[in-house]
Amino acid sequence: MPHPLDAAAVRNWCVQALDDLGRARETIDAINVYPVADADTGTNLYLTVESAARAVEAACAGEPTPAQAVRAMAHGALIGARGNSGTILAQLLRGMAEEIGADEDAEGTGDAEGDAELLRRALRRAAVAARAAVAHPVEGTVLTVAEAAAEAARSAPGDCAAVARAAWTAARTALEATPDQLPALSRAGVVDAGGYGLVTVLGALVGALSGERPGGPVAERAARGRARTPRAVADPGHDCAxxxxxxxxxxxxxxxxxxxxxxxxxxxxxxxxxxxxxxxxxxxxxxxxxxxxxxxxxxxxxxxxxxxxxxxxxxxxxRHADRAADHTAPRAVVAVVPGDGLAELYAAAGATVVTVRPGEPPAGGELAQALRRANAPEIVLLPNDPELRHTAAAAAEQARSEGLRVAIIPTRSPVQGIAALAVHEPDRRFDEDVVAMTSAAGATRYGELSVAERQAWTTAGICQAGDVLGLIEGDVALIGTAPDEVAVAVLDRMLAAGGELVTLVVGADAPEGLAEHLEDHVRRTHLAVDTLVYQGRQSGPLLIGVE
Missing domain, CATH: 3.30.70.260 (ACT domain)
Structure with a gap:
């Protein structure tokens, strides 16, 4: 029986799309040859939709309107998008959300004809938005498949289910033609992997609106006869680009x-x-x-x-043989740190340190001078503070104009800098070192304890002067009066998302025994999680990192 375009349909769409992509993931990975044959398009699409499904599930804890449900789906896909195809899928969903949510928090049209027209417009806007997001659109890709679906939907008669089925049918036909449009696909004898994934997602939409799942894995039929030996096509040693x-x-x-x-x-x-x-x-x-x-x-x-x-x-x-000289070039790390103890820690690890005091951020010239003082042709800069991003960029640009090669790791806290410095290896190629350090920093969640100086509004409510604030990723998450209680609560929240290593940097204002109390708490309540403690002597009681 046809289902209206409501929040329940959006939720079912997510569930079915995730299930169908899970079944098709390996096949999609196997035919992934464009733009890079890295055999991960199916996995990336699955992870993107998984994030979208989680967001919709959270939204459906209440009673969302259709617009709110689709916006949640689009937002979840946006923050969880993986790879080229996952990012494009996120924009397709955003285009649909913008059209369906044109009337803020609309409750739906209330009739089948109105819902069908809304879906036609949403699919059209999705295709336009996705093409606009790609710097250099290429035919024979997911963009071509999306446009074929939108064009068919525009003239399709009937209710929402009929419109979705027309879009899916046209997308399948367009998918079959992709090898004729893109030489890389023709050479490999496969259809476009991203387009395959979109046909799968549209098939799930048909199922959510009609109650009848399209027969069989449609994308496999579209690829039949072309994907002669998909696993060989996706050989990691083969690169179409x-x-x-x-x-x-x-x-x-x-x-x-x-x-x-x-x-x-x-x-x-x-x-x-x-x-x-x-x-x-x-x-x-x-x-x-x-x-x-x-x-x-x-x-x-x-x-x-x-x-x-x-x-x-x-x-x-x-291919990078011309950069072989970089492999043996001396390299330095320059770090901005708050506190003498942190300065000693970073210096012991080989970094050139710029120590800052509360309320006294370094100027661009001071950072540029530190880059010169590092006395190396290759330099990695750790700003360790989100407020220093522009200053760091200006200093790096000045150093580059003098012939230095500088990369900035976007560390937002000294604990992220510690994680980056821990994987720094000056003997490997510059790009590889930057990648490893950036990944280590990005995998480290950061928190902090501070003391409120005055009454203020925060994301956790109103604080009073002297209150202990627990911050996670820069936002106030908790307000309390006892540093040990707030610190434990912050740690528990951070570890709820998983973690293997906790780093505690004890500040000059930390109560005696705070670090030992937290170490004991982690040991008793978070099994298999290690703890490292450093005396940072920075302003404020505590910095926390979770890797």
């Missing part, structure tokens, strides 16, 4: 529209496969580049990048 960039860089970014426009231009000049999706201050950035550090730094200049993921496309040492 052998001359392409070496790294995939993906991150979430908080930035305004003007900054993102400039970011697109800069990243387009750095690499290819550029897709920037999102809006309303939150974006998902995906690009393939040779200089991963420069791609991350571009994000720092545009706003606040976080959840940075950098993936190397296999061993391409031969």
């Amino acid at each position: 052998a001359d392409g960039p070496a790294y995939e860089v993906v991150y979430l970014l908080e930035a305004d529209d003007d900054a993102v426009a400039a970011l697109r231009a800069r990243l387009d000049a750095l690499g290819d496969s550029l897709v920037v999706v999102g809006g309303d201050g939150l974006w998902n950035v995906h690009v393939h580049v040779d200089d991963a550090g420069a791609a991350v730094e571009a994000g720092i200049e545009a706003g606040r990048p976080f959840r940075v993921r950098i993936t190397h496309f296999g061993d391409r040492a031969d």
Whole structure:
């Protein structure tokens, strides 16, 4: 029986899409040859939809409108998007959400004809939004499949289920034609992996609206006769883009529209496969580049990048033979740290240190001088504070103008800097070292205890002067009066998401015995989690890192 376009349908769509992608994941991975044959498109699409499904499930704990449910789906896909195809799928969902939510918190049209027209417009807007997000659209990809689906939906008669079925049928037909449009697919004898995934997602939409799942794994039928031996096609040693960039860089970014426009231009000049999706201050950035550090730094200049993921496309040492000299070049790490104890810790690990006092951030000239003082042609800069991103970028640019090679790791706390420094290996190639350090920093969640100086509004409520504030990722999560109680609560919240190592940096204002109390708590309540304690002597009671 046909189902209306409501929140329950959106929830069912997510559940069915996740199930169908789970079944098709290995097949999609196996035919993934464009733009890079890294055999992960199916996995990336699955993880993207998994994030979307979690967001919808959370929204459905209440009684969401159709607009709210689709917005939750789009937002979940945006923050969890993986890879090129996952990022494009997130933008397709965002386009649908923008159309369905045009009337804020609309309760639905109330009739089958109105819902069908809304779905037609949503699919059209999705296709347009996805194409606009890709810097250099290519035919024979998921974009082509999305446009075919939207075009068929526009003229399809009937209710929502009929519109969805028409879109799915046209998408399947378009998928079959992708090898005729894209030489890389024709050579490999496969259809486009991203398009395959979209056909699967649209099939789930048909099931959610009609109650009748399309017969069999449709995408497999579309690929039959072309994917002769999919596993051989996705041989990790085979790269259809052998001359392409070496790294995939993906991150979430908080930035305004003007900054993102400039970011697109800069990243387009750095690499290819550029897709920037999102809006309303939150974006998902995906690009393939040779200089991963420069791609991350571009994000720092545009706003606040976080959840940075950098993936190397296999061993391409031969292609980078012209950089062999970099392998043996001396390299330095420059770090900005608050507190003499942290300065000693970083210096002992070999870093050149810029020590700052509360309320006295370093100027760009001071950082540039520290980069020169490091006396190395290659330098990694750890700002360890989100407020220093522009200052760090200016100092790095000044150093580059003097012939130095500088990469900024977007560390937002000294504990992230500690994690990055722990994996630093000056003997490996510069790009590889930057990738490893960026990944280690990004995998470290950070928290902090501070004391309120005055009454103020916070994300956890109103605090009074003297209250102990527990911050997680820069936001106030808890307000209390006892430092040990607040610290335990912050630790428990951070470890609820998992973790293997807790780093505690004890500040000058920490109560006696705080670190020992926390160590004991972790040992008793969080099995298999190790704890490291450093005397940082920074302002404030405590810094916390969880890896």
